[in-house]
Amino acid sequence: MNNSNLSIAHSESDLNGKQKIGLALVGIGLLALLIAWAGAGASAPLAFLLVAFFGFAIGGLLFAHASYQDKIPGIKNNGVYHKSISARGIIAWILAILITGFYICLYWFPAYIEGLIRMHDPLSQVLRNKPADQWFTYGTFYTVAVLIMGIKFIYKYRHNTYQIIRTISVMCFQLLLAYLLPAFLATMNQPEAYFTYFWPLDSYALRPEWFGWNDPASVGMIGYIIIISGILLPFVVTPILTYLYGKRWYCSWVCGCGGLAETAGDPFRQLSDKSLTAWKIERWMIYAVLVAITLLTILLWVNHQTHNELLGSITEPYKKTYGFLIASMFSGVIGVGFYPIMGSRVWCRFGCPMAALLGLQQKFFSRFRITANGGQCISCGNCSTYCEMGIDVRAYAQRGQDIVRASCVGCGICAAVCPRGVLRLENAADDVNNRTKDIRTMHISKEGISIPM
Amino acid sequence: MxxxxxxxxxxxxxxxxxxxxxxxxxxxxxxxxxxxxxxxxxxxxxxxxxxxxxxxxxxxxxxxxxxxxxxxxxxxxxxxxxxxxxxxxxxxxxxxxxxxxxxxxxSNKFGWPGQDLDGVHGLYSYQDLEAMERCSKGLKRAVIVGGGLIGIEMAEMFHSRNIPVTFLVRENSYWSNVLPKEESNIINKHIKENHIDLRLETELKEILPDANGKVRAVITNKGEEIACGFVGLTAGVxxxxxxxxxxxxxxxxxxxxxxxxxxxxxxxxxxxxxxxxxxxxxxxxxxxxxxxxxxxxxxxxxxxxCGHPTEYDPGIWFNSAKFFDIEYQVYGYVPAEMPDEMETIYWAHPDGRKSIRLNFDKKEKHILGFNLMGVRYRHEVCEKWLREKTSIETVLQNLGMANFDPEFYEEYESEVIDIYNKKTNSNIALKRKRGLKGIFSFLKSNG
Structure with missing residues (x-):
């Protein structure tokens, strides 16, 4: 198909005045970051911090407002596949390289981003009573991205109450529990705990050291809260909530990775691969990572109990390899760096052990599913295209079949973009074990046409 | 074989x-x-x-x-x-x-002069889409002829690229041979708020070529000449x-x-x-x-x-569409003109982009049809009510079951009931709200 002539860039030149001012301010913010990075961040941290922050915040919000507020509420996907940034064009590749480079520096060469880190000293002093390090810098970028792009997302979907509430939720969890609370704990000389990350996503949770068993006296009150929540969250709270609402309660309402994907990653959700081959790779990879982290946790405990006598020699290299390949390379560098190329949920779909575990429960023991509305599907493909997890939603919808997939994070965008009102996220206990069995499309039989129940 | x-x-x-x-x-x-x-x-x-x-x-x-x-x-x-x-x-x-x-x-062509000129196209095939794409570069205005589903789609397409559109509709209101007057009016307003130049009761008379045999303008039945580089023929198929x-x-x-x-x-x-x-x-x-x-x-x-002789039976009528940002669903019998034996309950949202209509039999009081604008209803539930000729009051009391809007969306079913109560001096109340619970047992029940 000569589809290339159907994707000439049109929309780029159609920016209105306010959008241009917004982008210019973002550009100033970006410039401030560059200069700070080049070294000036250490000499005048506050000035650069403020210019960068307000450049991004005001510029970003102005752009979002100008893009959506004056338009009639509804699905605003015009030009997604005509724009370089959202259609794997040159801008997308440049952005991917920039983010990837930032992650590589962050994990392995923080000295190269010293200017950016120093720029955050004033903020770190206020929030944590100590100078910034690369992780505080990263956390600040991350949180600002979730907040600004979250507000943009809310503008975009302002007709959709589900999207608004869900987005406010991920913004609050990121800002309060994943950013301010750890900083506050730091001022109290407590460990910087992230209560939105727990086993198996947090590979360091459930480690013997966490439990302070080497030195029980050192575990303070906060320490006990961390330990108890570290056990309760994965083994009690998670199964209950996943049974009631599916994995969405975590993946698209709470999780920080999900939070970034749903906000900053939203312009890239259509880039996920929907092929059957991708689904096959997904199933192998994600469960392999779950096995790997389980094995790691077991190894650490065996080692601890046997004082490194059993398997002690392989545990440390194994831990290092997991940390390098999965925690850094996969979830960070590829997971976020490749947003503009592979979509916003590469890590969540192919790598996250938490998503794997929640997905198993969602598939086999949850009330959640996406229902298809009888025979109304026109197979247009909007649902599949905008599924960030690469689920071929249409394949089910056009047969009138409920969608029960381990990977579905319940973002609800398929239901939002459907032009015929075919999809609905729902929970019901009646049919937990046979949610996928009813095919309720219009069907012909000898008895005539009906929707079988 | x-x-x-x-x-x-x-x-x-x-x-x-x-x-x-x-x-x-x-x-x-x-x-x-x-x-x-x-x-x-x-x-x-x-x-x-x-x-x-x-x-x-x-x-x-x-x-x-x-x-x-x-x-x-x-x-x-x-x-x-x-x-x-x-x-x-x-x-x-x-x-x-x-x-x-x-x-x-x-696509229908009704023998208009100039209907085969370069820049005149319908929208049905992939080739039509390619033609629209070819004509769009530098296009100053498109004129669309025919007030149906494809016409409004074409208007939305050009609008998405900021190409001005004049939309000629023969009837006095958009798609008025299918939509009841109120719903048709919702769409008229929506077309205009999208800055489409909607011309009701206006027909195409002639398409004029330029020196190269390409579309230059159209002339309407009112004698007006409208300059355009593209003419969309969407008067049915x-x-x-x-x-x-x-x-x-x-x-x-x-x-x-x-x-x-x-x-x-x-x-x-x-x-x-x-x-x-x-x-x-x-x-x-x-x-x-x-x-x-x-x-x-x-x-x-x-x-x-394959050896299982089966008569074609399209069952109870249903259809759907989307007009710019307004979704449309219909189940059962919803004619443009209300017959004498039919009664209707019509609710509209003040935002002017949502409405719910329930038609029922005046004498027998059973449900005949549902017409939805900007609100989603569940096909299976509506179909069962229609097939079983459920009484309008039973339908209204359980109307929440039909609601298929996303979670946290406002539900308007009790407002629909208020309209019915006022109209018939009744005092019925909504018994069921939206949700999958209860729908299973309803759909599996007989009678």
Whole structure:
């Protein structure tokens, strides 16, 4: 198909005045970051911090407002596949390289981003009573991205109450529990705990050291809260909530990775691969990572109990390899760096052990599913295209079949973009074990046409 | 047995899929339009940049081989019904044992002067989309002729690229031969708030060329000349059967078929847009160029070919569309003009973009139809109420069950009931709100 002539860039030149001012301010913010990075961040941290922050915040919000507020509420996907940034064009590749480079520096060469880190000293002093390090810098970028792009997302979907509430939720969890609370704990000389990350996503949770068993006296009150929540969250709270609402309660309402994907990653959700081959790779990879982290946790405990006598020699290299390949390379560098190329949920779909575990429960023991509305599907493909997890939603919808997939994070965008009102996220206990069995499309039989129940 | 299917739209492809489910027959689908099946209703989203062409294809290329469905990209010039042979434009030929004609539609042209000029196009095929794309570069204004579903889609397409649109509608309100007055008005307003130059009660008289034979302007029946570089002809479609004229195949507007979708020639069937049912079910039209009926015919013809004679029965009417940002769903009988024996309850949201209408029988008080704008209702629930001729009061009390809007959306069912209560001096209340719980037992219950 000569589809290339159907994707000439049109929309780029159609920016209105306010959008241009917004982008210019973002550009100033970006410039401030560059200069700070080049070294000036250490000499005048506050000035650069403020210019960068307000450049991004005001510029970003102005752009979002100008893009959506004056338009009639509804699905605003015009030009997604005509724009370089959202259609794997040159801008997308440049952005991917920039983010990837930032992650590589962050994990392995923080000295190269010293200017950016120093720029955050004033903020770190206020929030944590100590100078910034690369992780505080990263956390600040991350949180600002979730907040600004979250507000943009809310503008975009302002007709959709589900999207608004869900987005406010991920913004609050990121800002309060994943950013301010750890900083506050730091001022109290407590460990910087992230209560939105727990086993198996947090590979360091459930480690013997966490439990302070080497030195029980050192575990303070906060320490006990961390330990108890570290056990309760994965083994009690998670199964209950996943049974009631599916994995969405975590993946698209709470999780920080999900939070970034749903906000900053939203312009890239259509880039996920929907092929059957991708689904096959997904199933192998994600469960392999779950096995790997389980094995790691077991190894650490065996080692601890046997004082490194059993398997002690392989545990440390194994831990290092997991940390390098999965925690850094996969979830960070590829997971976020490749947003503009592979979509916003590469890590969540192919790598996250938490998503794997929640997905198993969602598939086999949850009330959640996406229902298809009888025979109304026109197979247009909007649902599949905008599924960030690469689920071929249409394949089910056009047969009138409920969608029960381990990977579905319940973002609800398929239901939002459907032009015929075919999809609905729902929970019901009646049919937990046979949610996928009813095919309720219009069907012909000898008895005539009906929707079988 | 070799089954040849002409046309790879939803009808032909559904037929092929179900023949494969039911049998081991050899299946060949022939199309000159595209290599693979795509969703015709999604053409607009390609132009608007929501999707790429390949995203509109419901099946990946491996699907056809895996299901042993042969695809031939060629144009059928002639069918030798006696020899059971298809003759292609490329010069090759293909023999069949049974033939399914699923050739779809063509855009209507009513003999307007200039209707074949460069820059005049309908919107039905992939080639039409390519033509629109070609004409869009530097386009200053498009004029669209015909106030139906395709016309408004075309208006939305150009609007998405900030190309000004003048929309000529013959009737005094948009799609007023199908939509009741209030709903039609909602769409009129919505078209205008999207800055479309809507001209009601205006018809095309003539299309004027420039020196190169390209569209320059149109003249309306009111004598006005409107300069434009593109004219969209969207005044409906007709069965695409011109290549079948002057054969022994009986045709009228479409290919005439009986209730088992058989034509007058043995082993030849016709389905989808191109078929004309000789004796349609009460209340149904002989030619229905609709996605859903095409799909149902495809499934029915598969049963008939595979030895399970099944009458075509499209069931209770349903349809849907989206007008810019307003979704539309209909279930059952919702005529544009209210017949005497019909009573209606109509609720509209103050934002002017949502409405709910329930039609019921004045005498028997049972439900007849649902019409929704900007609100989603559940097909299965509405269908069951309609099939069982449930009383309007029972429907109203349980109306929440029909609501299919996303979680946390406001529910308007009790406002609908208020209108009914005021109108009939009744005092009924909503018993059920939205949600899947309860719907299962309702749908599985008898009577």
């Amino acid at each position: 070799h089954i040849a299917i002409i046309g790879n739209g939803i009808s032909g492809v559904t037929a092929a899929r179900f023949i494969r489910k039911l049998s081991d027959h050899k299946i060949t689908i022939i199309s000159a339009e595209t290599e693979y099946f795509f969703s015709r209703t999604a053409l607009m989203y390609i132009y608007m940049g929501h999707m790429r062409f390949k995203d509109t294809q419901p099946y990946e290329p491996w699907f056809w081989e895996k299901n042993r469905i042969d695809l031939v990209k060629d144009y059928v010039n002639n069918i030798d019904f006696n020899a059971k042979k298809l003759e292609f434009q490329s010069g090759s030929a293909l023999s069949y044992d049974k033939l399914i004609l699923a050739t779809g539609s063509d 007709h069965p695409n059967i011109s290549f079948l004229k002057n054969t022994t195949l009986e045709t009228h507007r479409g290919i005439l078929v009986d209730n088992f979708l058989k034509t007058n020639i043995k082993d030849v069937y016709a389905i989808g847009d191109c078929a004309q049912i000789r004796t349609p079910k009460p209340g149904r039209r002989p030619v229905e160029a609709i996605w859903y009926t095409g799909r149902m015919m495809g499934e029915t013809v598969a049963y008939n070919i």
